[in-house]
Amino acid sequence: MQEIHPFRVLRAKPLWIANGVITGVLALLFTVFYVGASIDPVDHMEKLPVGLVNADKGADAGGKQVNLGGQITESIKKSTVNGGKIDWKVMDEKEMKDELGEGKLFGALVVPDDFTSSVTALADTSATGTPARPTLTVLTNQSAGSVGSSLARAATTQAAESASLQVGKELTAQNGAGQAKLPAAARVLLADPAAVTVKDGHPLDSHSGLGLTAFYYALVLVVCGMLSANVISGQVDHALGYTHNDMGPLRLHRPLIRATRVQTLAISSTLMVGLSLLMGTLVMAGAVGVMGMDAVHLPLLWLFSVCAIAVSGIGALSLLAVFGTPGMLVVTLVFIGMAVPTAGATTPIEALPSFYRFLAEFEPLRQITGGIRSILYYDAQGDAGLTRGWVMMAVGLVVAALFGFGMTGWYDRKGLHRVPAEKKPEETAVAV
Template sequence: MSGIHPFRVLRAKPLWIANGVITGVLALLFTVFYVGANIDPVDHMKNLPVGLVNADKGAAVGGEQVNLGARITESIKKSTASGGKIDWKVMDEKEMKEELGKGKLYGALVVPADFTSATTALTGAATTGVPTRPTLTVLTNQSAGSVGSSLARTATTQAAENASLQVGKELTPQGGTGQAKLPAAARVLLADPAAVAVEDGHPLDSHSGLGLTAFYYALVLVVVGMLSANVISGQVDHALGYTHNDMGPLRLHRPLIRATRVQTLAISSTLMAGLSLLMGTLVMVGAIGLMGMDAAHLPLLWLFSVCAIAVSGIGALTLLAVFGTPGMLVVTLVFIGMAVPTAGATTPLQALPGFYRFLAEFEPLRQITGGIRSILYYDAQADAGLTRGWVMMAVGLTAAALFGFGMTGWYDRKGLHRIPAETEPAKTAAPA
């Protein structure tokens, strides 16, 4: 045994340098991924999809058919004030409701059927009492993401208010001398004729976390898979006798069972796949049974949950098998560091910088969140994110298998295996 005191290792510069570099880089990367993605979503916003519906039937004014709703929608669509931040999608009410119900719109602006008739009625000299203002309706969609819905609401409300002022400018000259005969309230309203009402375009149940339960549920699945991979990897190594296992003050060690890297990864992946059945079930029990989360399509939700945990776990096991001890840092960055800000559940993808939008194309949390969101909020519609979720999980599992078994097989062929070299048996003293 060495007579050196254990605390003397703190004098070793390599110990400080190595750990300082690793922890420093980790702190910097998490700051960049989390803060950088969300520091200015308004400035980075580009082509946020918002519906624009003109249900106005028009009205005859002075012997001429007028449709103020068409003027408004055309003006908003051609407006460059938004700088390309909003992608106005002109559609009818039915299509708008369908798109809101699939999470493809973050909001909508609806011009009502009586907009022209109600607006032009304000110019009538016979108007008595309190004039009735036409209403432009701004629809929100929290199910598509609270931040995205808020951004859409702000932009759409501003567009509606500007449109009302523009209509007021057009109507004021039409009143001519007759405008002076209008009641004072009508003259005031004529300058800004339309009221703006905000409504929920796709209402959610009360226990839906204002549209965030899908994200947190998906995050649980990914974290459970990732952390389970770390546990399973260590326990398989212990079962094979390659590492010891500390249980409090006790250190347990099993006899060595020689296994190649490929065999070890196969054993770990099989264990992960089997235990995913248990973990997926318990996640549902905890979220729905214990915490009361609103959910539908429970068999499909269970199947998707199990597969999401299995794919996340096997992907993490692959990185641990290929990179070894540093693999846990890689796993943390891939499944948490880069995944959370690019999931599109809090800040919409359209409000992220380009680099983060690129990451979102393949980051697992975004794909899983989309599938869970479809099941929980959009009646499990395939084109609301469910199909993409299944496809990307299949692609991820295939990529993990090819990369993991390809690299560990190469390690084995090159002699970089885990089988220890043969050692001579220890000599023992002969009995007296």
């Protein structure tokens, strides 16, 4: 009998069709998730939170009390130029510093306490020399995300410059004939009285990756959980004798130990929890000890890392147990494909299309990134994302357990075992 050559399988249309559909859909989905989320953040931006602080004490001008800082902040807040893309939050300096230090603001605009007195001095014809130009300060916050901070900086700088020109226009009109008595330099300053400076509102340490170490650290945790789930699932199947284990040219096989699907998932999950202690320790040691990443609250960082890997891993194991071989594709889409664009670390959530904002509400990477960011950048404050991180990890663990053990238990009750039970000899005889 003539044997069929192995390469003959390449002629089989189902082989090409099945693999073409799977790989094609995967390529399309990754393109949509990654490129679609970041293709136009300015157009999709909506209500990006930016602080607006008026510290101006006002001054007497022409016999009446004037506060130009209040006029500027009120004008910016009521302005419709940005079309709702910026959510201007009027607050005092303490509130602004607190919210910058919790990652709730992407930037701020601060009017100094001497703004009115400095501006009115420009129109003083009796002054000798050129008065000092007042300054409007734009604060950035890279810890909340470099792209979001850049968007806030651009919008805030534009608002500050427009406000300066508007104030200059009003002062020029009010000064009238007196403007001719001013020196040429003073007249130029009067038309655009305020200088705009940019400062870092929440400085980070030098080894913080410009505010991106939290994202990459969280991504490592999720990837460790996802990939280790695939390894553990395969090794447990090998230990139970359900699959072969190829080690180079050698193929190893163990005797079959019958286990229900629920038992198999329980064994895999137990291994995941135990190995998460090792992986969490090594991730922190590699990032902080070997690479020198700036980090504080190390015990809390270690605990959060271990829990993040365990929860991600158990979630992946549940998907693998329920969906089988296609489960790895589902795991890849859930933990990487849909997660990275919606983590809020590269492009802020406020600058994503509505569909991605919906995904960001429950995607695990976003919750873990928020918790790590709080530990690394915001002194482990609960309001800065740590509380949400713990709560969402607990919810994720419960959902994964209910889904995984619920579905595998249903498979077991329906008799959908991985290896059908062998019939006894007498049952075979009756069947014949």
